[in-house]
Amino acid sequence: MVNAKKTLYEKIWDAHVVREAKGEPTILYIDLHLIHEVTTPQAFTGLHNRKLPVRRTDLTIATMDHSVPSINRKKLPWPDALAQKQVGMLADNCKKYGITLYDLDSKHQGIVHVIGPELGLTQPGKTVVCGDSHTSTHGAFGALAFGIGTSEVEHVLATQCLLQNKTKTMAIIINGTLQPGVYSKDIILRIIHELGIAGGIGYTFEYRGSAIRALSMEARMTICNMSIEAGARAGIIAPDQTTVDYLEKRVKFKNDSEKKKAIARWLSWQTDKGAKFDKEIVMDAATIEPMVTWGTNPGMSVGITKKIPDGGGEDIKQALEYMGLQGGQKMRGQKIDYVFMGSCTNSRIEDLRVEASIIKGKKIAPGVTCYVVPGSYEVKHKAEAEGLDKIFLSAGCEWREPGCSMCIGMNGDLVPSGKYCASTSNRNFMGRQGKGARTLLMSPAMAAVAAIEGAVGDAREYLEDV
Amino acid sequence: MRTSQFKDLTATLAPLLRDNVDTDQIIPARYLTATNKKGFGKRLFMDLRYEEDGKTPRPDFVLNQKKFKGAKILLGHKNFGCGSSREHAPWALLGAGFNAVIAISFADIFRNNSAKNGLLLIELPRKIIDMMHTEVVENPKEKAAINLKNQTITWKKQAHSFPINPFVKRCLMEGLDDIGYTLSFADQIKAYEQKTR
Numbered sequence: 155m156v157n158a159k160k161t162l163y164e165k166i167w168d169a170h171v172v173r174e175a176k177g178e179p180t181i182l183y184i185d186l187h188l189i190h191e192v193t194t195p196q197a198f199t200g201l202h203n204r205k206l207p208v209r210r211t212d213l214t215i216a217t218m219d220h221s222v223p224s225i226n227r228k229k230l231p232w233p234d235a236l237a238q239k240q241v242g243m244l245a246d247n248c249k250k251y252g253i254t255l256y257d258l259d260s261k262h263q264g265i266v267h268v269i270g271p272e273l274g275l276t277q278p279g280k281t282v283v284c285g286d287s288h289t290s291t292h293g294a295f296g297a298l299a300f301g302i303g304t305s306e307v308e309h310v311l312a313t314q315c316l317l318q319n320k321t322k323t324m325a326i327i328i329n330g331t332l333q334p335g336v337y338s339k340d341i342i343l344r345i346i347h348e349l350g351i352a353g354g355i356g357y358t359f360e361y362r363g364s365a366i367r368a369l370s371m372e373a374r375m376t377i378c379n380m381s382i383e384a385g386a387r388a389g390i391i392a393p394d395q396t397t398v399d400y401l402e403k404r405v406k407f408k409n410d411s412e413k414k415k416a417i418a419r420w421l422s423w424q425t426d427k428g429a430k431f432d433k434e435i436v437m438d439a440a441t442i443e444p445m446v447t448w449g450t451n452p453g454m455s456v457g458i459t460k461k462i463p464d465g466g467g468e469d470i471k472q473a474l475e476y477m478g479l480q481g482g483q484k485m486r487g488q489k490i491d492y493v494f495m496g497s498c499t500n501s502r503i504e505d506l507r508v509e510a511s512i513i514k515g516k517k518i519a520p521g522v523t524c525y526v527v528p529g530s531y532e533v534k535h536k537a538e539a540e541g542l543d544k545i546f547l548s549a550g551c552e553w554r555e556p557g558c559s560m561c562i563g564m565n566g567d568l569v570p571s572g573k574y575c576a577s578t579s580n581r582n583f584m585g586r587q588g589k590g591a592r593t594l595l596m597s598p599a600m601a602a603v604a605a606i607e608g609a610v611g612d613a614r615e616y617l618e619d620v
Numbered sequence: 621m622r623t624s625q626f627k628d629l630t631a632t633l634a635p636l637l638r639d640n641v642d643t644d645q646i647i648p649a650r651y652l653t654a655t656n657k658k659g660f661g662k663r664l665f666m667d668l669r670y671e672e673d674g675k676t677p678r679p680d681f682v683l684n685q686k687k688f689k690g691a692k693i694l695l696g697h698k699n700f701g702c703g704s705s706r707e708h709a710p711w712a713l714l715g716a717g718f719n720a721v722i723a724i725s726f727a728d729i730f731r732n733n734s735a736k737n738g739l740l741l742i743e744l745p746r747k748i749i750d751m752m753h754t755e756v757v758e759n760p761k762e763k764a765a766i767n768l769k770n771q772t773i774t775w776k777k778q779a780h781s782f783p784i785n786p787f788v789k790r791c792l793m794e795g796l797d798d799i800g801y802t803l804s805f806a807d808q809i810k811a812y813e814q815k816t817r
Contacts, residue, residue: 172812173805177786181802183812193706195655204799221653236653243655287705287729303707303733305798313802315809319785351640352699355728385702387728451640451702469639562649571672583644583703585667 159426166298179317185280191244192220193285197308198247208251209314217256221564224554264530264556267291267498274404278393278420290381294374296393296423322432324357328365330439335614338373339597342380343445351453354386365439371400372502383452446485447595449473492575493524493605497561500578501529505598510542512602519608524551527559576604624738625795630765631692642703647712661715687760696723701730710739
């Protein structure tokens, strides 16, 4: 057979085709459907009106994360009655349809993209969807994972399938070694900067190269998480021993032979040597600096020693005006008022460890409010067992309960208008963290430095702390 | 079950000359706690439309200008609908009376969500879009005529063709219910499940 060499994306696709017909979308089978309170109520109403059951409750997992308070969450009523109603509706729907729910009383509650991998549910070769654009996170395990809308949530609940058209593929190859003080968040911010936020439309990315191989699973999740910020449908990293080491502790096996088989199967999900991608970009990891965004989309970023654009198009002018920044300035030294350490991008234990190591023994700058919001109870309990909570609290940070919190500001955790927030989250859109809020996206290390200095600094100057 | 049908229309345009209009701008997250599909129209572009008090209209914003009132087609620019997967974005656009959006390009998830709700997305080359932006400001009463079957939009007596996925076109023309469509292949889904068990 000619052209039998396939990319990982094509292999996962082919393995999930239920039906293919010319001129019609492919019916693609879904192995894991993660659901949360915000994008499901209307889907369950649709299902109810159709008198349909959930086809595969065993492949559907629910948690509550977007609108849940990060403080005093057990005290009813919540300040936001609608949020409380929405969360209640998810609980009712899960009960009615027989779906496993990790609610606020569960030790597994957390951000949907943090708990999927933690529970060992996200695995190589699977198709994973969720009514949330950051579902691309799960691609770090060699899964094909992408965000869907509420109609598609209803479609998956009813059929366990989606109607899909194949994307093109782009290899993003990062070779070489990262400088100390530079992290996977900086890699992905740089990629989005290079490609632009629409550069990935119509593509599935596969991140490759020695710098990607050297990353931990959590660091890989940060990269795949923000694939959507370049417009891509999904971002994948092929599984390797790092993937196996992470998963074998978390997946339950009946016996050793079953485990061996699973590992062999996981590792088999690779792009064939010589397989063709539709596009390829190559980058040297050593050239990546700590990155900070200055504008109102994640592509508007700059290396910490570089200047932000001066002049340019209408979009740059609008962004600078909203952000209250001067064209041509450096981000270094830019005063900040808030720090948010959290979100599905950077709220895992390794992120908290880096932040704590920089903050340890210091105080956050006067006038700065710093929220530390672990991604899940598993992360929170681990951090507390390591004493990280005490480091944050004695530095003057707030140590909160797991959820999306200030990344999307649906739970009342908001940045006031006009204030600057150094944030480890994924979107610096206008109003994203609150009406008029000014978000500077950066790595956990850079956010910790910003908390201490009260201004944007350079994580490479804190290396002895990490 | 669903009204995903698009009906051909001849209507005026409202120009929104901004690149990368994200779904947070279309409908801010604080309105996403609603549990039905109603009421999003009045929240459309909330923070672009109103001053910080949430009440005082910003006079320079297109939807606050009398001359663009009644427009059923939104004229966007590049990468419209990027960001969050919230389907509340097309619900808000439809709720505010828009049945079609024209832009140079659209984001992936927004494109899917729009199709499921009968909101037609029309992609045209930058040159034509930029020309339309200029002309609509000069002549806000000018109407565009959309013909989905022929895949054309006629503006100032000139018909421009637009591309559309054939299945999306069929869904929009017939109001096809895609869950019903997929369930018509239930045997194949079952066969797949048995094969991969």
